[in-house]
Amino acid sequence: MNKDYFTAEVIKDALVAVGEEMFNAMIRTSMSPIIYESNDFAVGATDAKGNLLAQGNGVTAFLAMLDTAVVATLEKYPNKGDINEGDIFITNIPYAGGGSHLSDVVIICPVFFEHELVAFTVNKAHWTEVGGAEPGSVSTRSTEIFQEGLQFNFLKVYENGKINAVLEEIIRSNVRLPDSTMGDMYAGVAAAKVGANRIIELFSKYNRDNVVHAMQELLDYGERMTRAELKKLPKGEFYAEDIIEDDGLGNGPFKICAKVVISEDKILVDYSGTDPQVPGPFNCSFTGLVTGARCIFKAITNPEIPANGGCFRLLEVTCPEGTLISAVAPAPVSIYYESLIAAIDVMWKAMAPVVPDRLPAGHQRSVGATFVSGMHPDTDKFFVMGEPLVGGWGASTKLDGDNGQFCCGNGETYNIPIELFESRYGLQVEQYAFHNEDGGAGEYRGGKGVVLDYRVTSDEAYFTYAATRTESRPWSMDGGQEGSNNYAEIHRHDGDVERHHMCTTVAVKKNELIRVFTASGGGVGDPKKRAREKITSDIKNGYITEEQASLDYGYKAG
């Protein structure tokens, strides 16, 4: 055993803590609600080669977007002297390392100790505004990337400690809220510097060699822990496919598929066979795809092991260029997250029968982002309400699915309390409850989706909605029933009910009702095998109706 075994341990813990520290620094220094309230960001540190040492996440969807950004920076600046003390880089290119959509911007800070490049700190956050055709820079109807905002192609936003004034001026002139946007950038830079200082402190306290050794040890430890878990997984090839209904422009459905090959020393995921990239903004880049694969990889190895590059050494992801989930320029990518979640889900679907103790059946598979804008009736000010919605998760082989949770692409995401919602927006919530749509029956029942009613109180409001699983349903296992659909309705004054799967700024009049349903999760096992007392309890609790009990479960009262 190495003499410095425990010193290495202490440094390793401190490196993991750097991630936490930057996470809090980001929240503390940020002036944007998207960051300090929705936690739509991630922070992390890598070694000098871009191997991920530690990461702190608010949402799962950024898991492969920090280390790949550093690797891409190193590729773009390969020569000695390209990267200097005081430089800070910025990128939001969707198709390269670190890329998702233009709103998510990466800040990369090289860390020097005694003039040697020893590490990087890096963060990625959803900025309030990056310009483009739509306010807020998120569009469900863009047809090329240029409509979605500014692109920063691994530029030096700071050089030798000085801000790049030309770049700053370009940003300020091209966004709707220049102060907020610059505030987002400063928050990212501040958080990266906090982490950099902490790493430099470690180097001066424990000396260079010990810390470099501990970094490698940390990665090797991640690999060892993951390898121990990999050993327990069954070996073989596992395949699943699924669809994405729509690209936002009415095209579709599109096929997405994954083949997972588990061998002694790695997990390979091959997404070949997925449809080519699409005209609408549902495209996801290869980086996004790697994030998706890492999410499931983490779930089936040990989700409690801190995420680092060592864990992911045992994962290989392949997909031909130019598919819906490996899109290339100039594909529009604004709603990339729905396809990313579909990529998570299809690998999940391939693996669930193999590791049923780690993966439940299919869930709502959609952020279900719902936006309503209009003039507030009390204040006469323009409001934009945007929120992700909770839905039903799938059952597993031992348990019923969870009711009403955010999808796998979210994480530390919180719904808006109704008591705040109504004072803020020109809408009144009339119900927020589990629904009784058919779906999810099984020996173990899928979790319940919700129904949410917004009554419009402004003279006119505009409704935008994007989801998947609007026609397909969350998948089941072992003879369970599939879940239900995500969809929205508008109840008009004349009694008309319009059903929507994807829509942009549809006008809704005062006192008309917007009703959104989120999917229930898939069931597991033959419903006829469900224990009688559980069915009785489900009826009593209103999780199923008596009619569903009789039709789906063959239950007879008495």
Add this chain to the structure above:
Amino acid sequence: MAKRIGVDIGGTFTDLLFYDDKTNSYIVEKVPTVPDHPEQGCLNAISASVPNDLLKETEYFLHGTTVGINALLERKGSKVGLLATKGFRDVLEIRRGDRAEMYNLIWTPPAPIVPRHLRLPVTERMLADGKIHMELNEDDVRQALETFNKEGVDSIAITYLNAYVNPEHELRSEAILRDAGFTGAISVSHQVSGEHREYERTTTTVVDAFVRNRMRGYMQALEEDLRIQSFSGQCLITRSGSGCMTFSEAEERPFETIMSGPVAGAEGAGELARALKLGDIITADVGGTSFDTCLIIDGRPQLLYQGNVIGLPLQTPWVDVRSIGAGGGSIAHVDAGGLLKVGPQSAGSVPGPACYSRGGEEPTVTDAAFFLGMLGEGKLASGVKLDNEKAEKAISKVATQLEMGKEECARGIIRIACASMSETIREITIEQGNDPRSMSLLAFGGAGPLLASIMAEELDITNIIIPPYAGNFSAWGLLGADLLRASARSHIMPVNDENLAYGNTILNELFADLESRESDNNSANWRKEVAVDMRYRGQEHSVSISPPIKNGQIDSSAEELARIFMDAYESSFGGTLEATTEIVSLRATLRQSLPARKYARADYTESKTEKAKSLKAFSFHKGEWQDFKLYSRAVLESGKTCEGPAIVTEQTTTIYIDSNDSFSSANNGCLLIKRG
């Protein structure tokens, strides 16, 4: 001054401290916690140490307990029925929709305390501004009661949307339940919490309803037992949000005492810091099972206005004590990646560490410390003599797995335990923008003084303070707790002079409500305190500020109030925004101090004629074994500086002082250790 008893029930030990105002002296006792009957452990401690004639003259019994939190952990409480606004009965189950372990796809949130069939809808609706949108349907309430009665519900929670603005429907529903003959407990949301956010207020109300009967039963039984033993004073219990309240008030507001346990130590630290002008302090409370740490700034523990217990948010003031499962009894083991881990499993008081010879075989932090000589000769006050062979045998189990020597392994156990404690301290200091190097580390609990020197080195802290009665310091903290009552109400409004006047009206109502909670003879002694939660329009989170006040009213202009907020915002977030400032909530607190007590130099009972001895122990600073001088704390001469390495023992703890440290016993009763 007044005689008083403090009893703090922890996971492993029940600690007692008795203060005698006549002799200005203390009695110290430590007995094993009785997990199934905590009140029995409490009585055991009293009968073992406090003579009956002293108990008779005692004016206050102050208590810190884990009964409330255990009721939640074990889910053993009342059968609760919930009345909710129609359309929103699932709020309790949907929570905020967040997933605490985002990569764990089979993570399951804690089950709702009230099952769906006992969450019944009532037709009624208040709007956000308090206007009635839909009248209360009284039949819905009566029908719900029929169901509750059939199901054997013995506690009802009423939570309607926006009831914090207009409680009319909640109050009428309560009256209807009583008129219809319901005799069980009723918790009403606007009385539990006047703050917005329906999920958090609903959960708090439901928790209140759930623990009410059990807490009441516990407190009544304990008080009765104390009366039998001829105690005739007042019974007080610590609040999660600092201070204490009477048993009878706690029976009405049991949710305020959920975190009663770990708060007492933080309170004591605050009192000590104020009285002895110790500056800002980090507490390191290491017991048998857990490590608790808290930041004391300007003599007060840091306070939050929302707590969280096993995934359930509670809308009540909450001292920001962070806990991890690492203590003297924490067990060392090797994980799947071949790494040495310490805790969170603990050997507890039964079987205890291997060296206690009570049947424990797994190596604990205490075993490693004793093996390394850090516990001196290993003679405990209870008469137990620690067994070095048993410690060695337990450690060698893990050492073999790691292919390393026993000594190296023991060092590793101590270092890893200290590293995880230091990490937790970093969370509340560096990560909140506070530099630990400018603060003192106050170490207490059975194992705090043992590990403080190593932790301080890890965090680069220069000054360590070991308070008097360090092993029982939480009980010491109980003895000085202030009586406290607090209430808050949300009312979102832009800051202007008119709204400020309305805010003062709300404060008047809040203080009137607080004063009426329980009649007492000393109402003139209450001091009023006010805090205001403020934010920029459009934000969700707020910053709490303390404005200047005069007799419970905000004594500043709207402009000044906004300025105070912006200063606080800038110091938290590094800048201000160009946006309207809003008042979100108003917070009223009544505070009353117990009669003063003296901080005399601890009067230790050990013999004062002992000769200085020394023994070999491992110095973490030097990385080698050295001669450590052995002292009894009682014989340390006040004001004289001694050089480490040394081991100082007292009745309930052992102080490890490394070779780079010097130390002195101050005449205020504290032992001061200076590193480097």
